[in-house]
Amino acid sequence: MSHTDVVISGFGGQGVIMAGIVLGKTISIFSDGFATMTQNFGPEARGGACTAQVVVDSDNPIRYPYVQHPKILIAMSQEGYEKHEPNLASDGLLLYEEELVEPHPGKRDQIKALGIPAARIAEEFGNPMVLNMVMIGFLAGTSNLIDIEPAKKAIAGCVPSHFIELNHRAFDKGYEYGRNKLEALKAAGSEV
Amino acid sequence: MTVAENKKTIGNIPEHPKSLLLRMDRMPHIWCSRCGIGIVVGCLAAALEKAGLSPDDITITSGIGCTGRVAGYVKVDSFHTTHGRAIPFAVGLALSRPDLKHVVFSGDGDLVSIGGNHFIHAARRNQNLLVICVNNFTYAMTGGQLAPTTPVTARATTAPYGSFENPFCLPNLAISAGADYVARWTSLHIRRMTDTFEEALNREGFRFIEIIAPCSTIYARRNKLGTGLDLMKYYYENSEIKHDATAEELEIGFQTKIVVGKFVDKERPSYARAMNRHLGKILGKKYIPPEVGGPQ
Amino acid sequence: MHADPKGVLTGTHYLDGDHAAAEGACAAGCRFLAGYPITPSTEVAERCALRFPMIGGTFIQMEDELASIAAILGASWGGLKTFTVTSGPGFSLMMENIGLGIMMECPCVIINVQRGGPSTGLPTLPAQADMMQARWGSHGDYEIIALSPNSPQECFDLTIEAVNLSEQYRLPVMLMMDECIGHMTEKVVIPLAEEIDIVPRRWTREKPDTYLPYKPCDDLVPEIAPLGYGYRFHTTGLTHDQRGYPVLNAETQEECVGRLMDKVNKNAENIYHLEKHNLDDADVILISYGISSRVAIPAVGKAREDGIKVGELRLITVWPFPENLIRELAGNIKAFVMPEINYGQVVLEVERCVGGKCKTRLVGHAGGWVHDPESIYQAIKEVAQ
Ligand code: SF4
Numbered sequence: 001m002s003h004t005d006v007v008i009s010g011f012g013g014q015g016v017i018m019a020g021i022v023l024g025k026t027i028s029i030f031s032d033g034f035a036t037m038t039q040n041f042g043p044e045a046r047g048g049a050c051t052a053q054v055v056v057d058s059d060n061p062i063r064y065p066y067v068q069h070p071k072i073l074i075a076m077s078q079e080g081y082e083k084h085e086p087n088l089a090s091d092g093l094l095l096y097e098e099e100l101v102e103p104h105p106g107k108r109d110q111i112k113a114l115g116i117p118a119a120r121i122a123e124e125f126g127n128p129m130v131l132n133m134v135m136i137g138f139l140a141g142t143s144n145l146i147d148i149e150p151a152k153k154a155i156a157g158c159v160p161s162h163f164i165e166l167n168h169r170a171f172d173k174g175y176e177y178g179r180n181k182l183e184a185l186k187a188a189g190s191e192v
Numbered sequence: 193m194t195v196a197e198n199k200k201t202i203g204n205i206p207e208h209p210k211s212l213l214l215r216m217d218r219m220p221h222i223w224c225s226r227c228g229i230g231i232v233v234g235c236l237a238a239a240l241e242k243a244g245l246s247p248d249d250i251t252i253t254s255g256i257g258c259t260g261r262v263a264g265y266v267k268v269d270s271f272h273t274t275h276g277r278a279i280p281f282a283v284g285l286a287l288s289r290p291d292l293k294h295v296v297f298s299g300d301g302d303l304v305s306i307g308g309n310h311f312i313h314a315a316r317r318n319q320n321l322l323v324i325c326v327n328n329f330t331y332a333m334t335g336g337q338l339a340p341t342t343p344v345t346a347r348a349t350t351a352p353y354g355s356f357e358n359p360f361c362l363p364n365l366a367i368s369a370g371a372d373y374v375a376r377w378t379s380l381h382i383r384r385m386t387d388t389f390e391e392a393l394n395r396e397g398f399r400f401i402e403i404i405a406p407c408s409t410i411y412a413r414r415n416k417l418g419t420g421l422d423l424m425k426y427y428y429e430n431s432e433i434k435h436d437a438t439a440e441e442l443e444i445g446f447q448t449k450i451v452v453g454k455f456v457d458k459e460r461p462s463y464a465r466a467m468n469r470h471l472g473k474i475l476g477k478k479y480i481p482p483e484v485g486g487p488q
Numbered sequence: 489m490h491a492d493p494k495g496v497l498t499g500t501h502y503l504d505g506d507h508a509a510a511e512g513a514c515a516a517g518c519r520f521l522a523g524y525p526i527t528p529s530t531e532v533a534e535r536c537a538l539r540f541p542m543i544g545g546t547f548i549q550m551e552d553e554l555a556s557i558a559a560i561l562g563a564s565w566g567g568l569k570t571f572t573v574t575s576g577p578g579f580s581l582m583m584e585n586i587g588l589g590i591m592m593e594c595p596c597v598i599i600n601v602q603r604g605g606p607s608t609g610l611p612t613l614p615a616q617a618d619m620m621q622a623r624w625g626s627h628g629d630y631e632i633i634a635l636s637p638n639s640p641q642e643c644f645d646l647t648i649e650a651v652n653l654s655e656q657y658r659l660p661v662m663l664m665m666d667e668c669i670g671h672m673t674e675k676v677v678i679p680l681a682e683e684i685d686i687v688p689r690r691w692t693r694e695k696p697d698t699y700l701p702y703k704p705c706d707d708l709v710p711e712i713a714p715l716g717y718g719y720r721f722h723t724t725g726l727t728h729d730q731r732g733y734p735v736l737n738a739e740t741q742e743e744c745v746g747r748l749m750d751k752v753n754k755n756a757e758n759i760y761h762l763e764k765h766n767l768d769d770a771d772v773i774l775i776s777y778g779i780s781s782r783v784a785i786p787a788v789g790k791a792r793e794d795g796i797k798v799g800e801l802r803l804i805t806v807w808p809f810p811e812n813l814i815r816e817l818a819g820n821i822k823a824f825v826m827p828e829i830n831y832g833q834v835v836l837e838v839e840r841c842v843g844g845k846c847k848t849r850l851v852g853h854a855g856g857w858v859h860d861p862e863s864i865y866q867a868i869k870e871v872a873q
Binding site for chain 1: 501786858
């Protein structure tokens with residue numbers, strides 16, 4: 001994992017940008033890497049589609065700051081999925097909210113696609129706002145992009161102090177779900 | 193040194209009585225003879241002396257126009273700014289040097305036409321400014337164009353058939369925007385004007401004083417009103433002191449009655465005071481009151 | 489002089505360019521901001537509104553941009569370090585009193601987070617199309633200093649540099665950001681206060697009776713007198729002599745405006761801040777500033793893979809323009825390639841200095857997004873033939 005482009009896409013209010021900031025902070029402040037986050041502003045930033053791009057490099061400062069072919073796509077809305085999936089690298093990883101996104105099966109076989117009912121998990125925490133942290137936990141659990149400790153430090157710096165614990169639990173849940181998912185896939189004999 | 197002390201040290205050399213406040217090296221000034229602006233400057237100088245203030249206690253900021261030249265003739269830290277922007281410029285002075293008194297001295301076109309938005313917002317926020325507006329009903333420096341104060345039917349170069357648009361009544365404008373202190377005199381009311389300046393210098397908040405003054409060369413001539421002296425006579429015969437005048441009574445028509453007096457004198461916390469109080473309350477010990485500019 | 493620790497948020501942060509610029513202003517010692525909300529610059533004002541009350545600063549949201557710039561000039565005369573922040577439409581409104589700031593020689597900083605224009609244009613999308621306006625926008629002749637950051641870290645660093653330059657040379661200094669940099673989030677390291685150099689206000693050492701407000705020092709910059717200390721000085725937007733008094737004739741105009749130009753031009757070598765890579769053996773040199781300098785990176789890489797010798801010159805200081813350097817380089821290379829998010833602004837200066845000695849190729853567009861690096865690569869390839 002030297003250079004990884006990540007796109008996080010959803011709709012306004014889901015905490016897409018916050019997820020991008022947590023990811024970027026985890027890597028560039030609390031790990032030894034570099035991460036540049038850019039976001040699509042515009043009319044689309046007011047309630048409609050919303051995208052955060054995070055360019056990650058474990059070794060070198062980011063020079064070109066934009067994502068052309070993401071290695072990882074985190075999709076939290078069908079619209080975001082439709083828009084960014086075609087750009088996903090052919091060996092890419094698609095992480096999607098399985099009740100909000102319905103991937104088109106069989107279209108691109110090499111892409112690893114993993115779903116999580118993150119919205120329902122967030123509801124179970126009594127706060128739909130933590131959906132984004134469930135997704136970041138899921139990312140940590142299914143990829144080697146970020147580690148738990150730095151991610152938790154980043155989360156602590158991004159949310160009000162009385163919400164830190166809740167967000168940490170949401171992250172843990174997403175992480176655990178991701179780990180289990182990988183285990184299950186392994187058990188089923190698929191290459192992970 | 194106050195103006196009074198300075199007078200004592202002058203001895204026998206005949207000096208202009210207000211020479212401490214005036215830049216004598218800039219005389220003669222550009223104003224026409226019988227112009228009313230000089231009278232108002234004289235009254236401010238007298239008020240400064242009566243208030244026991246030194247020229248180092250105040251700044252004067254002007255915009256553009258005949259009255260806008262005041263800043264260039266007063267021997268205090270003085271700023272001749274751009275058209276209409278004297279008030280926001282002085283807002284910066286006032287917030288950075290709250291230890292000084294800040295006077296804005298400008299004309300009607302400058303303050304309430306091009307600078308009108310700044311005028312109402314500075315009044316609304318109650319900035320610590322004494323705003324003196326010499327109202328001569330016209331744009332004099334540029335040759336007598338229509339002003340936002342030109343009375344209906346009065347002529348201007350850009351209203352050659354007489355004005356048909358409704359003018360602003362400046363005290364009403366200041367009052368409705370929330371000014372703490374609002375007065376109007378004519379250039380004839382030298383003693384009262386001086387007293388009002390003195391009183392206003394010694395208090396806080398947004399203070400607005402309108403002085404109706406003759407533009408002898410342009411406004412008087414174009415409207416066939418005689419000389420500056422004739423206008424003074426008109427003020428003498430037609431002004432009425434009425435401190436509790438209604439908004440309607442404050443309106444000025446072409447050569448109609450002019451109601452003068454002190455119309456508002458209330459106390460609200462100034463912007464700076466409100467800021468300190470509010471932020472101090474909300475932030476407690478974390479609040480650090482604004483730094484004051486100048487050498488440390 | 490070192491920075492006042494009160495304003496320095498020492499540490500490692502993850503900030504976007506707007507927030508980093510706000511921190512730069514706090515660290516530089518700015519204690520007065522008058523501004524008016526406008527996308528995509530508002531975050532700078534918002535952060536200062538939050539931070540200033542805890543560092544002894546005054547933030548005031550004015551009624552418009554005309555008032556904002558006027559108020560910072562006033563507060564600068566009051567002795568505070570001041571700045572304002574805006575975007576295209578507000579920048580246009582500020583032009584009037586930017587001229588006053590130049591004429592009165594008033595230290596202050598104007599941050600423009602550029603968006604697409606003309607008029608309301610593209611409020612939320614980038615452009616680099618106010619570069620000539622920064623240079624020439626107010627009427628009359630003058631020289632200006634304008635810097636262009638290409639990362640949030642530089643938004644922090646260059647805000648400090650801008651404040652320092654404004655104090656050193658007594659003029660409004662522009663920080664020309666763009667929407668991309670303003671809304672790009674990266675690691676920003678804020679050093680210790682004692683590691684930040686600050687240029688203090690150039691208070692005069694003359695006594696009031698000998699002080700002349702516009703008598704230049706050796707570097708052509710006059711010293712400032714504080715208010716209320718008996719100097720009783722006058723300053724005006726009119727053409728003035730050393731006393732600060734209006735003198736409206738051709739000789740005084742020559743002396744007054746001539747010095748305003750000279751104090752920038754004759755000190756230009758000390759003002760330039762440039763980034764140079766591989767200029768010595770280059771056949772093609774890419775000149776860029778702001779976000780375009782980062783967008784061009786894949787293009788330069790690809791061209792080098794093709795064996796083209798590409799040098800890079802980044803204008804961190806855009807104004808004053810490094811004329812002599814461009815003239816010199818033009819004699820040794822085949823071409824300059826310049827990407828700008830506009831239809832050709834700073835490239836005109838390049839062309840002027842090149843004077844036909846080599847090719848000059850603009851890669852421009854109207855704004856709304858950054859370049860496709862491929863278009864820059866194609867341009868490099870073509871001119872290298
Ligand atoms: S033109 Fe009018 S206002 Fe101006 S100086 Fe002459 S009399 Fe006064």
